[in-house]
Amino acid sequence: MNVTVKLFAGLKEAAGRSEVELDLPDGARVSDALAALAHLAPDGMSLVLAVNREYAFDQQVLHPGDELALVPPVSGGAPDAPSARIHVAVRDEPLSLEAIAARVADPRAGAVVTFDGRTREVPFLDYEAYVEMAEPVLREIAGAAVERHGLCAAAVEHRVGRVALGEASVLVAVSAPHRPEAFLGAREIIDVLKDRAPFWKKEEGAWKHESVPSPPDGTAESSP
Structure with missing residues (x-):
């Protein structure tokens, strides 16, 4: 079974290309x-495989046509609620705090954080x-915070490319009926994003690998 694996950040630089080909036996697992x-991988670096844009368990069986990506530790460290608005975006141009705050404006909200x-x-x-995986992961993270904290709306935007001193690399905005829920929701989104979203940053020539993502429930799925 021939598969193509996408590479990112330092792994892409080490390999000198953005994809590698593998020849695996039928029934091969992650x-x-x-x-x-x-x-x-450099010595000691833990790696995770994303299969079809989701972090995969070691025992998950691979199939021809799967989209695979080798994910180094990311640089940070649920369905949408029907009554809430969720906005996510990955952008290569400057982010606007005013614009993202406007996206969560809601007549039910007494607090915007x-x-x-x-x-x-x-x-x-x-x-x-x-990017193809990052936006769904951001939407999942925001949706979980909306559901858990009863938010009216949530928005997340992240930069790619070069971000100069003083410029925003990530913005989060949430609205809620009351301030405790708004603060908790915004804090949850940024903290989980840093742990799970597939973004990498290079600082002064070195890629920062700070958090090894894992499948959401942390347990191995059963396979035939």
């Missing part, structure tokens, strides 16, 4: 693909993302 790709994560102390940061 663990087999990771073993075949282990040579691409925003978070503005910026480049600091260095002239710039370079960001890369697995």
